[in-house]
Amino acid sequence: MAKILVLNGSSRENGNTEQLTDVMLEGVSCTRINIRDFLIQPIVDKRHDPAGFTKVDDDYDRIIELVRQHDVLVFATPIYWYGMSGHMKQFIDRWSQSLRDTRFSFKEEMKKKKGFVVICGGDDPYIKGLPLIQQFQYIFQFMGLEYIGYMIGEGNAPGDVLRDERAIGQAKYWNQFFRSL
Numbered sequence: 266m267a268k269i270l271v272l273n274g275s276s277r278e279n280g281n282t283e284q285l286t287d288v289m290l291e292g293v294s295c296t297r298i299n300i301r302d303f304l305i306q307p308i309v310d311k312r313h314d315p316a317g318f319t320k321v322d323d324d325y326d327r328i329i330e331l332v333r334q335h336d337v338l339v340f341a342t343p344i345y346w347y348g349m350s351g352h353m354k355q356f357i358d359r360w361s362q363s364l365r366d367t368r369f370s371f372k373e374e375m376k377k378k379k380g381f382v383v384i385c386g387g388d389d390p391y392i393k394g395l396p397l398i399q400q401f402q403y404i405f406q407f408m409g410l411e412y413i414g415y416m417i418g419e420g421n422a423p424g425d426v427l428r429d430e431r432a433i434g435q436a437k438y439w440n441q442f443f444r445s446l
Contacts, residue, residue, distance in 0.1 A: 267379075267446035269295035270335035272328075274342035274353030276301050281385040281420035284427060286341045288436040289383065289416060293443045295339075296331065300352040303328055308358045311365075318362045325359050333369065337379045337446060338410070340401060344386030344394050349401075357404060376409035381439075385432075387421030414439070 271290065275282050278299075303324035311318045332338060342353045349357075363371040382401045384394050398415045405412045416435045420426030427433065 266294070267336040268334065269293065269337040269339060269443065269446070270331055271295055271297040271339040271341055272332075272353070272356070273297065273299045274301075274340070274350040274356070275299070276350060276352060277343075277423070280343060280423055281418060281426035282341045282343045282383060284424065285385055285416065285418040285420075285432055285436055286339065286383050288427075288433060289439045290339070290443060291440060293440065295443075296335065298328065298331065300328070300356050305352075305355045305359060307355060308361060310361065312361050317365045321362075325356070325362075328356065329363055329371075333374055335378070337381065337413075337443075339381045339383060341383040342397075344384050344388075344390055344397060347393055348397055349384075360408070372408060378410050379413045380405045380410045381413050382415040383418070384415070385418040385420050385426050387419065387425070390417050390419050391431075414442075 271286055273283055273286065305325050306321050306323045309319065340353065342349045345351065360371070382398060384390065384397055386394055394417050402412055416432065416439055418426040418432035419429045
């Protein structure tokens with residue numbers, strides 16, 4: 266059985282993205298974290314510094330340890346200004362640090378994982394959210410992470426997505442997929 270980790274990038278508790286992800290993973294064993302509950306400092310880019318990155322005193326390593334322990338990563342983020350949330354971006358930006366971390370081979374480990382994306386937004390997300398899906402595809406491709414799919418929901422105020430019949434139908438379809446892993 267695959268170990269699934271949901272990385273929720275929303276700044277709002279029980280927002281549309283989280284609600285849609287809950288429908289998709291109903292009855293599926295998984296670990297869920299809200300990135301907003303962790304302190305992640307902005308990256309100080311030292312990719313080209315011979316000494317590498319300086320240790321940062323925050324919670325980033327705790328999340329990376331969870332990532333390393335799971336086979337399937339579900340990236341769930343609202344569409345904020347036509348991109349991923351700041352919480353999600355801050356987390357992914359720090360991957361540059363993990364790529365230089367000598368304690369493990371981050372990129373090699375990521376090549377053994379599968380990735381899925383859930384996004385929700387209120388301004389024509391089925392069209393305007395596609396560049397965000399493509400951004401995740403490029404991130405996965407760079408890391409060697411197997412891209413298994415995505416789901417988009419429409420919603421602005423909390424609970425709106427639960428009235429998006431298209432999204433709920435997709436969530437139920439993907440639920441069967443995740444149950445089969």
